[in-house]
Amino acid sequence: MEILVHPAGEQTVHLLELGTEQRPTAQVTHPRADLARVVARHEREQSVRWVWADTAALVPELIDAGVRVGRCLDLRLCRAILAHAAPGRDWPDLGWTAVTAAAPPGEVVPPTLWEETATTQTLSLAEVLAERELQQAAVAAGAGPERMRLLLAAESAGALVAAEIAADGLPWDRAVHEELLTEMLGPRPAAGARPARLERLAGQVREHLAAPTLNPDSQPDLLRTLRRSGLDVQSTSKWEIGRLDHPVVAPLLEYKKLARLLSANGWGWLDHWVLPGTSPDHRHRFRPDYVPGGVVTGRWATSGGGALQLPKSLRRAVRADPGWRLVVADAAQIEPRVLAAMASDDALAAAGQAGDLYQGLVDRGIMATRAEAKVAMLGALYGATTGEAGRLMPRLIRAYPRATAVVEEAARTGEAGGTVHTWLGRTTPPPPPSWRERQSGRDRGRFTRNFVVQGTAAEWALCWMGEIRRRLAALAPLPERAHLVFFLHDEVIVHTPADMADQVASEIRAAATEAGRLLFGATAVAFPLDVAIVDSYGETD
DNA sequence: CACCCCCGCGCG
């Protein structure tokens, strides 16, 4: 059954059973403080799909109260998908344009910001009910109602996962992180000062360039100084500097690497984003602020913390609690596999059957080396026309005409100003009316080409995670339940009691197969994972 | 001072 939850102000909350004929059959009003208890009772008694405007606005208080829900429908996220899929319908403005950014931990948020983001509070019950009915009508009238329902369910499950990861946090070993920083940068400096190692490197750079006042953090200053030293560079990128023959290259590249580490994940980041866990025998926790559906293609984004850019060099600091383990799983070559399934390309499916799809291309004599196979495949997915990828393209098209036709077709549609959609029906926004003035058709074509694959891969990942979440909930009750703690496009980390790690690993594998079946039915495409059971994320590099 | 853009680099 479906129950709509609608907070009315700070004090009360309405619960409405949604009848099969889309009309509410029973409405109950509770004090807001009772919400978690009421939700928990329903969860115990029957299988419920909760329907609400905004998961991020409701679920954290349930989690705080120790209550987890099985399924939901997040109307705000569904609206974002449906408004693009059915642009002809008359969608009222509900103030849902912006993604809700949660406050970083410990941050004092100005009240005005809260007022701007807490837009769902102002909606009336009637508006939410009307929205729900509009959405159902749009789904039913759409090109693929079944697929769209799966997408909306998966997107909503993602919102639950994101809320739970924020609550549970990624276990983080502060001491390991601090050791790494000290090792690479030197001891923690006074606020605003450069760490010793960086200061030394800056000195070497200034010396090699005979520029005693150079600020290596200033791109204009650095570019000017390099050119004045007779170095023919157009930028200060490490790519370009790396091919120079000059004694400044080594210290400068090292400086850039370490300066990046300091500014992105230094002591400041650690203080701000890694906080004590809820229990004394826990490690600290990094709580990523994921934004489900934050990317046009349907990938997640982040808003603060940079969880999706966690440098590999720091992954050693991600460590399970004592008595717990991390199960790290990533989907091997998910984008080409998804493409093979979309195109029913049995030849490409067969190449990926044994495990490594790129190696499969080599074994079949299509490409000479694995590196070549990867470059060619990524080139096809991204729309490469020149260089090595462009040169290899004809061989790929000849070997896999069905799969390559899917992305070529998406590119042609985009070049002509059309919209394309993913397997489950997420649609590109239309190009703005004046797009040709600012963007070439080729640019738009590369975007739509990649959209269908990146977006469908994101759908697979959502189904995978939703299925993992469902299976883990069935495995054990809280608080000893294994739980998702990290997500990175095609990779997950589950934090699990050590004695359940093997079981968790096999559930994660089964979930991957199930995700493929949910999206594509009986497909010839395999969705293998690389799975590792470790104490530290760094062990998987 | 707040705001915005550019650049460069981390991730997939």
Added chain:
DNA sequence: AAAGCGCGCGGGGGTG
């Protein structure tokens, strides 16, 4: 200095 997609983030430096 990217060929070839999608992002977030921080620092510098300019503008109002």
